[in-house]
Amino acid sequence: MQKGELVASEIQATTGNSQVLVRKLDLADTKSIRAFAEGFLAEEKYLHILINNAGVMMCPYSKTADGFEMHFGVNHLGSISITCMARSSTVEAWLTATAN
Structure with a gap:
């Protein structure tokens, strides 16, 4: 999280733009994914773009x-x-881009 916070500060x-946020997400753990999605959906009204670029x-x-x-996985x-999880929410998303 420290590296993410540093990059967010630089951005x-x-x-x-003070609205650069850092959030924890472990794509190897569905509990982490659900916690991330629930936290985001509880705090944000819009999802402007989702780029799936982690891998x-x-x-x-390993498993x-x-x-x-x-x-x-x-x-x-x-x-x-x-x-x-993002698409099934009530968050108004106007663009979803997937880059793998």
């Missing part, structure tokens, strides 16, 4: 918190889960 300083590659064999192979199930 705020560069752009003058793993060439990682040693997600839910028992799926890490690559499949993070790159596919995690991204799909966060997108579906």
